[in-house]
Amino acid sequence: MxxxxxxxxxxxxxxxxxxxxxxxxxxxxxxxxxxxxxxxxxxxxxxxxxxxxxxxxxxxxxxxxxxxxxxxxxxxxxxxxxxxxxxxxxxxxxxxxxxxxxxxxxxxxxxxxxxxxxxxxxxxxxxxxxxxxxxxGDREMEDIRVVGHRWSEPSYEIRDFLARNLVPYRWLGADESEGRRLLEAAGVGPESIPLVVTSDGRTFAQPSTTEVAEAVGLSTAPGRDFYDLIIVGGGPAGLGAAVYGASEGLKTLLVERRAVGGQAGQSSRIENYLGFPDGISGAQLTDRARRQAGKFSAEVLTTRDVTGLRQDGSARTLSFADGGEISAHSIVLATGVAYRPLVADGIAELTGSGVYYGSASTEGPSCAGTDVYIVGGANSAGQAALFFSRYARTVTLLVRGDSLEASMSYYLIQQLNKIDNIRVRTRCEVIGAQGDGHLQAITICDSKEGQSTTVECGYLFVFIGAEPRTDWLGTAVARDEKGFVYTGPDLLSNGTRPKGWDRERDPFYLECSVPGIFAAGDVRANSVKRVASAVGEGAMAVTLVHRYLEAQ
CATH class of the missing domain: 3.40.50.2300 (Response regulator)
Structure with a gap:
């Protein structure tokens, strides 16, 4: 050509x-x-x-x-x-x-x-x-075909998984002629959606994300049994640790349960990250960081759910949900945080069918001509409002507080104010969701006016709270009452080292209550919840890993 x-x-x-x-x-x-x-x-x-x-x-x-x-x-x-x-x-x-x-x-x-x-x-x-x-490359979007229903939660999960892992695909409705032909050729009916068809003709009916990952060439199995450094979590902190660890010669493995990038990877545009004056999307930043880690030979695993952590002498061992295990000299916990579930009537039943957590960018074109509501007042909610305003008839931000100033960056507030189809409603909460098979309306409680109203709503995106993904740690390392991991100075009570600490030194700044285990980014207690600080902590953790290994 x-x-x-x-x-x-x-x-x-x-x-x-x-x-x-x-x-x-x-x-x-x-x-x-x-x-x-x-x-x-x-x-x-x-x-x-x-x-x-x-x-x-x-x-x-x-x-x-x-x-x-x-x-x-x-x-x-x-x-x-x-x-x-x-x-x-x-x-x-x-x-x-x-x-x-x-x-x-x-x-x-x-x-x-x-x-x-x-x-x-x-x-x-x-x-x-x-x-x-x-x-x-210039691969066509038809490489991977996904057949499903627009309002099917399993169909949405597969589409979102492919999009967040930057895998090109073509979406076909099960009620469309081409979608019906693919179902017939695969020998399955509409009840077997989602159906994934690869470029070489393999078909997967109702596949797990692990099956899809393997089918599209994402790595799901480690290449060795033991590493110098294993990083749990593929957000900015984890990617920062992977790049710096691998570039400095450590045998490095990054384990991610869903898609590299974390919450930052879902952002439509990050504008306050150093070195990108014109902004960069979370997907672009993630793609660059992942390729950079690969350049230095860091391994990246997807769809591997870590369920346990223990000490084995000088080794630190992680357990997977499928029963497998992997060990290393050192561990960096970079699992970030998850959006808190919105507790309201009908929300759970309609999740994935009009109600979504985070910026589900795959839904952007489908929002054309609809009224979109976003719950939350932080930067992630503001960035989502800017993104969906390109497609939706109206975008309404529902904010629990009195204003955006306390929770959102000034530059984002200024941008929101300049877009005609974006509205901000303060002191409002969603108390219910209604719909037959998919979201059609929500009920909003307005504390300013002291009344509740039900409005038509095609899409609701939720950006509230920050819950750490640390339940799987159990008592392996010390955590605060919310589940955030204690590190460094926070572990010293009146100058006393944590219980069970077996070193003659104090814990390093990002080190947990177990020597050789570190935490970086949003999962760490008292951390700064920003992309730049997470990347910096990931890099700093690797420096401390070197200090730990040199003293072994």
Whole structure:
């Protein structure tokens, strides 16, 4: 099919020639550089590439162009080559507008003009975009097909699992003609949904996530029996520990029960993470971190549920739900937190059928023309409101407190205030949910007005509370009354070391009540609940692991 293309479009001839020249100098031997002087000319070029079976790796578009600006052009280009990486070329004066637009359209980066010298300001950005494109390739969405019902909780679980693990798939309703044909070809009926069909024709009726993971090539079994370091949990803290541990030569294994990225991986856009001034989606950040860990040979297991932890002499051993075990010199607990269940009539019965926990991005297109309600007032809820406002008729944030200021970042509040179809209702709680087979209405108690009302609602997304996933630890390590893990100074009571501590030193800062076991990120008592601090703690934990191992 020839070399994949890098397409650039700019209506300024001098700029257009300059960027094409710089791109050819660096990438001309591996990529075809296509230059266009207008959005319409660029779209014609993309259509011709599509018809000829060509591939497009990166699209660079000038932000300020007549008739069609760069954002509008990139939206249309996505329809032709959805997997191409996208960047804006913008002048300094347009930076704020470009960033605001990037928050609405999933653009990967923006480049300020001029980009001289290109070795510092252009090539590193293009290299990162090409790396990301090469990691996903230009596979069509039909690789994996999932047949199910829109309001089926098991169907939603499979779709969400694939999406969060960045596995391309095509969704087919069981009542659609193609969906019915696949069910018939597999020899099963609609009662056997969800049905997963792989690209090589294998079929899985009502599969577990482990079966799906193995079918799509995700790793579910460790490559060795013993490691230097095992990390439990694949959120920002776990990924940070995996990258630093593996890069420093430790035999490193990361174990994740569902999907790498944790709650941060579900975020539609993280804008206050250092080094990403135009923001980055949780999925993109997770993808980069996972590839970075793999670059240093860290192993990553998915769909493995850890159920126990014990000491075996100098080893630390984890038990899995399937009866298996794995041991290491040291353990980092990075299991994060889970959203607290919303206790209200009808919620449990409709979970997965209109009621969802976290930002279920797979439901975005299905929300078109509906009224979406979001429960919660923290950053995750605000980011979800911005995301779903692209699709829904209205998005309403239901906040228990008096305002958003106490729980949400200022920049998010400002963005919410600028979007017409987003409303914020304070001192409100959901006390009931109704629907026949799927969510159709919710009952809201408004303490300001002292009354309850029932409103139509197609989708309800819940972002409340933060419960640590630590029940499986039992009494293995000390925890507080809420289940968060005590570490370092918090373990010292009046200068006394924790019961059973067998070292002549105090616990290291992130070390638990058992030597060689560390905690990082949201699961740790008194931690700062931010992505940047979680990544930092993951890296710090590895430094302390080295100190622990050196003293063994």
């Amino acid at each position: 020839g070399h994949p293309a890098i397409l650039t479009v700019d209506d300024d001839p001098a700029v257009s020639r300059a960027i094409a020249r710089d791109l050819r100098r660096r990438y001309g031997d591996q990529y075809r550089i296509v230059r266009a002087s207008s959005a319409s000319e660029a779209l014609d070029a993309l259509k011709e590439l599509k018809l000829r079976g060509g591939r497009v790796a990166v699209i660079l578009a000038d932000y300020r162009m007549p008739q069609t600006n760069g954002i509008e052009f990139l939206e249309q280009a996505m329809d032709l080559f959805p997997n191409a990486r996208r960047a804006l070329l913008t002048a300094y004066a347009d930076t704020d507008a470009a960033i605001q637009a990037i928050n609405v359209v999933d653009v990967d980066h923006y480049l300020l003009k001029p980009w001289d010298p290109p070795e510092e300001k252009l090539y590193p950005v293009i290299d990162a975009l090409l790396d990301a494109w090469q990691a996903t």
